[in-house]
Amino acid sequence: MHSVANTIKVIDRLDFPILPTYEDNIMGMLLPSYYEYLEQSDKTVKNARKVVLAQGKTKCSLCGCDLEEVYLGRANELLEAHIMLPIAQISRREKITLSDILFLCPACHKLAHTAPELIEEQNLRELVKGR
Numbered sequence: 117m118h119s120v121a122n123t124i125k126v127i128d129r130l131d132f133p134i135l136p137t138y139e140d141n142i143m144g145m146l147l148p149s150y151y152e153y154l155e156q157s158d159k160t161v162k163n164a165r166k167v168v169l170a171q172g173k174t175k176c177s178l179c180g181c182d183l184e185e186v187y188l189g190r191a192n193e194l195l196e197a198h199i200m201l202p203i204a205q206i207s208r209r210e211k212i213t214l215s216d217i218l219f220l221c222p223a224c225h226k227l228a229h230t231a232p233e234l235i236e237e238q239n240l241r242e243l244v245k246g247r
């Protein structure tokens with residue numbers, strides 16, 4: 117809990133938008149908003165997404181759905197980058213590296229942001245495995 121409180125203190129000082137999706141989720145809104153902000157603005161993340169798409173890697177790494185195939189060439193719009201850095205590392209503002217990024221379909225990505233513990237790949241995989 118201590119590290120969560122610290123994180124909130126740190127990210128509270130940063131200037132980033134709180135997404136309307138989280139407005140009624142007062143306890144959790146800062147953190148998911150910060151992750152989404154990073155996912156859409158961090159240079160490493162943006163470049164990694166471009167590279168993955170250019171290599172034709174258009175499958176969701178969680179459910180395996182091939183977005184290019186299923187949505188007829190729309191992977192570019194649909195493939196989303198997810199940062200799975202644990203909260204403690206985010207609060208230390210460590211640089212995001214390639215191994216911290218997971219490429220997901222919009223549904224799996226939405227799921228990853230429904231609970232703080234699901235940010236991390238292992239917890240997310242266990243949930244999807246249990247479907």
Ligand SMILES: [Zn+2]
Nearest residue numbers: 176179221224
């Ligand atoms: Zn998926």
Ligand SMILES: [Zn+2]
Nearest residue numbers: 155197198199
């Ligand atoms: Zn994400």
